[in-house]
Amino acid sequence: MAQTIELEIFRYRPEQESEPTLQSYEVPYNEEWVVLDAINYIKDEIDGTLSYRWSCRMGVCGSCGMMVNGVPRLTCAAFLKEYYPRKILVEPLDGFPVERDLVTDMDMFVAKLTSVSPWIIRNEGEEKPLEEGTYLQSPGELAEYKHYSMCINCMLCYAACPVFALDTNFLGPAAIAIGQRYNMDSRDQGRDQRQEVIASHDGIWHCTLVGECSTVCPKDVDPAGAIQRAKLSSTTDYFKDLLMPWGRRT
């Protein structure tokens, strides 16, 4: 008998079940497999009713985040060999309403993302015409925001965030990091506009700096660092306004 590994998977179908249950499956153990491969094996060969999201299987589409033994992971980047021979518990990402099985509600994130105006904002009349070509941006200016632009919207940081767990109104790590990504972009002039949301009660000041978001981030975006920087700039704004109420922020 070839080696096998047990996966215990969170199941919930709202029309059929009033409460979630855990269902156990035994799958072949292949040390090259990631947890997602094992879940696909279950769906293909054992139980076609299991629902979950996935696509690229190379850690860039951001679809397949789940709790693996209690830790938010991209299941396409979590290898079975990290757990074998122990059993693997797979659950939907913490903090989000569960729609079905391993599928959680994503609309909440889209609303948060939209609220930070995640696009280049130029002052009225300062938009560069296409005929004049690209904006210049030095490698140093690019490096200022580049790592924040690496966010794949996988939601692992929300699942790890103790503040979000208590209050889903919190704007949260990824949305703040993406807002900060535009704030730090030399082509952008929209920071003041974003401040209203980012520096609001549900924004950066809600964060208690636990830093779990940066620990679980699979792309080293460092949302905790983004929040820190945003807090620092907001504080600077505050003192500038206080000391120089006549002056414009720069």
Next chain:
Amino acid sequence: MSLRHDIVIVGGGGAGLRAAIAIAETDPSLSVAVVSKVYPMRSHTVAAEGGAAAVVKENDSFDDHFKDTVGGSDWLADQDAVELFVETAPAEMIQLEHWGCPWSREPDGSVAVRPFGGMNIERTWFADDKTGFHMLHALYQTSLKYSPITAYNEWFATKVLVENGRCQGVAALDLMTGKVETVLAGAVIMCTGGAGKLFPFTTNGAIKTGDGMAMAYRVGVGLKDMEFIQYHPTGLPGTGILITEAARGEGGIMVNKDGYRYLQDYDLGTPLEITDPNHPVKKSMELGPRDRLSQAFIKERDKGGTIATDHGPVVYLDIRHLGKKTINKKLPFVRELAKNYAGIDPVYVPIPVRPVVHYIMGGIDTDINGATQLPGLFAAGETACVSINGANRLGSNSLTELLVFGARAGEAAAAFATANADLDVAALEAQGADEQQRIARDFINKHGGTERIATLRREMQETMEDGGGIYRTEATLRATSEKLVELRERFANLLIEDRSLTFNTELTSALELDFMLDLALAVAHSGLARTESRGSHQRTDYPQRDDANFLKHSLAFKTEDGVRIDYKDVVITKWPPEERVYGRQAN
């Protein structure tokens, strides 16, 4: 009941989002629906790595980009489309820069470019080696700015609605409720990407099942040049994860089991030493086009030069000589992927690679405005075939293509929808109700089947590789066609276990397989009918290109008895077919 918009876009990847923004900018009074089976940032544009081509350097020209593209296509691209494409490309790339795409930069702050296969001058814009990811997120985030754009995320379109000879909307399954909704509009744009999942070993994500092509095909629209499937020469064995061509653009070399640069044996030029300042030579050796490199792999395998592994034969892509600093700076994703999924660090060890299905040159037959033969139906991106790619797409033309033709299709659809605002609502709603019933009857409430979805899908993929792989013959393609007919019969006996209406992915897998079985047969028949070898379509029983008979696009139509193949002429504006030469002239 139905939902009403001016334009419906199916698919929220690069082409779909570019089209949506184009419409919103053309006429803000038009309402746009983006119906996508995934949240837009999951779309497969996200996985494109190497870059996007557009003329930017002083020593480059539209004519050079044109020639590289037409030659790369083995003269099957339409030259009017290629001319328009290369001339529009720079403005589109600049537009994306204005929308925040974090293009890699030169020290002076200008956008950096690098060389790609089949290109005589470097013109590939890149954002490290995650170009598609950055482009998609820039487009998606920018699209959120426009209030006339309504996103229907995780709505799976199942049918194009045609009434009075015009396409007037789609039926789409809302995955959260299981309800089939009727989304009506004066124009529909298909932007659903490619169909790599027809094959067992592909760089494509799970979602790339050719839905839009199949939906158009089912309402009588022709699928053009479906026999042309691109194998990328450097996929990781086992997973099929792509190692970008940029690795070779930066100077990576391909070697066989003896460390020998075997491409020199297959008419791709003479190698320069890796220490030579002129290495890598453009359009030569490792920077030959994808079809020729993938074909060279098969020949090298047959000669015994490949390395046997648990995942089949491989060769090595060696980038060690680039050094850790350059690899980290220009190819960080290559390093990350090789470490995670091949268990090797390419700074120290060569990367095992083999050809992998990457892209389909064929697709929904459109004109240069993205319009299909069916009034009101448009298409753009990989799902469409304009064609600028012909028999072999040049690396880094596809990201640019989805911008150029996504925007054009958006503008053309906006004009069409404005002129055709009256819809046959009652008849369309009746069609939507029929579609809801069909899905309930044939899938959700279906009982008594025994065939597993995964089994049929696997057998389809295997027969596509066996019969429609890098080299094909009449016998292999015929066997594949017969197998596909058998699979279609067995599909009627599909096992359905999931009766839930909430996020039923067994249902979507079944619908995707249903689409793919139609497309697979179109690919096999298009390949059977083309009795020549051109670009990615290599018939060992007809090894020569045959311009007298096949300087033509094939068009596959769905009929009662299967597939009907027709042809239409290639547009030649200024460069008649010549011999396709790589390496020889470069040295």
